[in-house]
Amino acid sequence: MNHPRPEGWRDSVGADAAIDCDVLVVGGGINGAGIARDLAGRGLKVVVAEKDDLASHTSSSSTKLIHGGLRYLEYYEFSLVRKALAEREVLLKSAPHIMWPLRFVMPHDPGMRPVWMIRAGLFLYDHLARREVLPGSTTVDLRTHAAGAPLKKQFSKGFVYSDGWVDDARLVVLNALDAKARGATVLTRTACVDAKRGATQWQATLQSAQGGQRTVTARALVNAAGPWAAQFLAEHAHAPERKSLRLVKGSHIVVPKMFDHDHAYIFQNPDKRIIFAIPYEGEFTLIGTTDVEHRGAIGEARIDADETAYLCEQASRYFARSVTPADVVWSYSGVRPLLDDESGDPSAVTRDYSLELDTAQAPLLNVWGGKITTFRKLAEEAADLLAAPLRAARGAWTEHAFLPGGDLSPTIGAAQRPDTDFSRFVQALALAHPTLPTPMVRRIARAYGQRAAAWLSQPLGAEVAPGLYEAELAFLHDEEWARCADDVLWRRSKLGLHYEDHHRAAVDDWCRRHWGNVASAPTEKAWN
Structure with missing residues (x-):
C-alpha cells in the first residue's frame, strides 16, 4: 500500500508558486471553513490558510451541541435563539452521520x-x-x-x-472538504504572516510550518481567525482594531x-x-x-x-x-x-456574531464572535456581503445542500428522517461488510457517512491500533489533511480517548514513519 509522505503545502500547486484568487480566508475553524465552502460554491476561487490543523483550537473545544441556547432567553437574546433554533434541523439534515x-x-x-x-x-x-x-x-x-x-x-x-x-471537529473538516471539492485550495499548517492592502487587491505572504513562503494575490480577504482575529489585524494585516473581543x-x-x-x-x-x-x-x-x-x-x-x-x-x-x-x-x-x-458576567456575554465589511480599498471582511450552531448562516451572510464587490456568479445555496458523506441515499434510498436514516445506513453497511466488527462499522459510518462505502471495500491493510487500519490512516492523510497522530486521534476521531498509552504510541510511530516527523499542532487537550 502506498503511503505518501507529506509535502508541506503542495496540495494543489508548487510550494514556490504564487497564487491568484478571489478570496483569501485566514482561519481554518468552523467559520473560516464554512465561509470558504459557501464562496467556492458561488463560483469564486478561494484559498484558506490555517496556521495549525483544521479545528485545532476553539472549533474542536465546544460542548458539541447544535442548540438554540435555552439559557440565552434569560438575557433576551431572542434573535440569536430564533436563528440558532432554525438552523438545528437544517444542519441535522445536511450531515446525519455527524449530527443527530x-x-x-x-x-x-x-x-x-x-x-x-x-x-x-x-x-x-x-x-x-x-x-x-x-x-x-x-x-x-x-x-x-x-x-x-x-x-x-x-x-x-x-x-x-x-x-x-x-x-464539531469533523464538521469543520467536512466544510473544508466541500470547499475543496468546489475548487478551493485548503492549506493547513500555513500561517498568513503578512497581508498588504491595495486599492483593488491584497498581497499576502503565507508561511508553512517548515518555513517556506509564497505569495497570494487576492481580490478580498476574510479575517476568520477566531480568538486571533484582532491580533491578526494589528500584527499581520496592518489594520486598526475594529472590535473589542x-x-x-x-x-x-x-x-x-x-x-x-x-x-x-x-x-x-x-x-x-x-x-x-x-x-x-x-x-x-x-x-x-x-x-x-x-x-x-x-x-x-x-x-x-x-x-x-x-x-x-x-x-x-x-x-x-x-x-x-x-x-x-x-x-x-x-x-x-x-x-x-461590557457584561460583567462572562456567561452573559452575547454568543451572537458580527460581520464587518470594509470596501474602502480591496474588500476586508472581519468575522467577530459566533457559535457553532449558526456557522452556516454566518457563512451565508458573509458570502452575501462579498457577492456584490466580487461579482459572484451564483447566490446562496447551502441551506438544502448535503455536507460530504451526508447523502445516504445511494445506500438506503430516499431520505426520511436524519436519525432513522442513519440507523438504516449502519444496518446496510454492516450487511455489506459482515466480517468487520459491528462497533467498527458504526464508528466508520459515524465518521464518514456515505464516503465510507467505497474505501471499506478496499484492502484495509495492517491494524495499527484496535479498529484502526492503514487504509483509514492513508485516507485521513490523502483526503482530510491529517499529518500527525494528534490529528487522527483527537480531531478526525476520538480514538485517543479509547486507547491505552501504547496504542496511542503505535499510531504516533506509524504516522511518523509514513508521513514524516510533522510536529503536532498546539492542542488544548489533555488526558490522564
Whole structure:
C-alpha cells in the first residue's frame, strides 16, 4: 500500500508558486471553513490558510451541541435563539452521520428558577422556529422516568426538550472538504504572516510550518481567525482594531459514564449558570462548560484545578454518585472569541456574531464572535456581503445542500428522517461488510457517512491500533489533511480517548514513519 509522505503545502500547486484568487480566508475553524465552502460554491476561487490543523483550537473545544441556547432567553437574546433554533434541523439534515437529535433533561431544583419560568422558556423554545424532526418539550416524573435513576432522590420532577449533537471537529473538516471539492485550495499548517492592502487587491505572504513562503494575490480577504482575529489585524494585516473581543475560556471534563440511557442533562447551578452532562463516545460522560476570563496566550488554554473542582461539584449536586477530580479521564479547553458587550458576567456575554465589511480599498471582511450552531448562516451572510464587490456568479445555496458523506441515499434510498436514516445506513453497511466488527462499522459510518462505502471495500491493510487500519490512516492523510497522530486521534476521531498509552504510541510511530516527523499542532487537550 502506498503511503505518501507529506509535502508541506503542495496540495494543489508548487510550494514556490504564487497564487491568484478571489478570496483569501485566514482561519481554518468552523467559520473560516464554512465561509470558504459557501464562496467556492458561488463560483469564486478561494484559498484558506490555517496556521495549525483544521479545528485545532476553539472549533474542536465546544460542548458539541447544535442548540438554540435555552439559557440565552434569560438575557433576551431572542434573535440569536430564533436563528440558532432554525438552523438545528437544517444542519441535522445536511450531515446525519455527524449530527443527530438529542433529548435533554432538566431536573427541577425548587431553589433555582421557578416552574413557571422554565415552562415559559420551553414554550418559547418550542415555538420560536419551525420544527419538523425534533419533538417538543414535556414534563416528566423523575421517580419513574429512566433519567431519574442516576439522580439524587430529591429531584422528582423534570423537563425534557430537544436539541442536537455534533462532532464539531469533523464538521469543520467536512466544510473544508466541500470547499475543496468546489475548487478551493485548503492549506493547513500555513500561517498568513503578512497581508498588504491595495486599492483593488491584497498581497499576502503565507508561511508553512517548515518555513517556506509564497505569495497570494487576492481580490478580498476574510479575517476568520477566531480568538486571533484582532491580533491578526494589528500584527499581520496592518489594520486598526475594529472590535473589542472578550476572550472567555470554556473547559470540559470527561469521566466514565454516569448513566446508561441516551438522554443528556442540563443542570442549573446556584451561580445561575448551567452545565451539561452528555453521553459521550459510548463509554463516557462529558461535563461542561466553564466560563472564565482568559488572559494568557490564546493557543495555550488549559483547564485548571478550580475549573475541574467546579464542574465536579456542580455535577455532584445532582448525581447520586459523586463526581471527583480523580474520575476525570480527559479534559479539554478552548478560548471563545466573544463580542465584548461590557457584561460583567462572562456567561452573559452575547454568543451572537458580527460581520464587518470594509470596501474602502480591496474588500476586508472581519468575522467577530459566533457559535457553532449558526456557522452556516454566518457563512451565508458573509458570502452575501462579498457577492456584490466580487461579482459572484451564483447566490446562496447551502441551506438544502448535503455536507460530504451526508447523502445516504445511494445506500438506503430516499431520505426520511436524519436519525432513522442513519440507523438504516449502519444496518446496510454492516450487511455489506459482515466480517468487520459491528462497533467498527458504526464508528466508520459515524465518521464518514456515505464516503465510507467505497474505501471499506478496499484492502484495509495492517491494524495499527484496535479498529484502526492503514487504509483509514492513508485516507485521513490523502483526503482530510491529517499529518500527525494528534490529528487522527483527537480531531478526525476520538480514538485517543479509547486507547491505552501504547496504542496511542503505535499510531504516533506509524504516522511518523509514513508521513514524516510533522510536529503536532498546539492542542488544548489533555488526558490522564
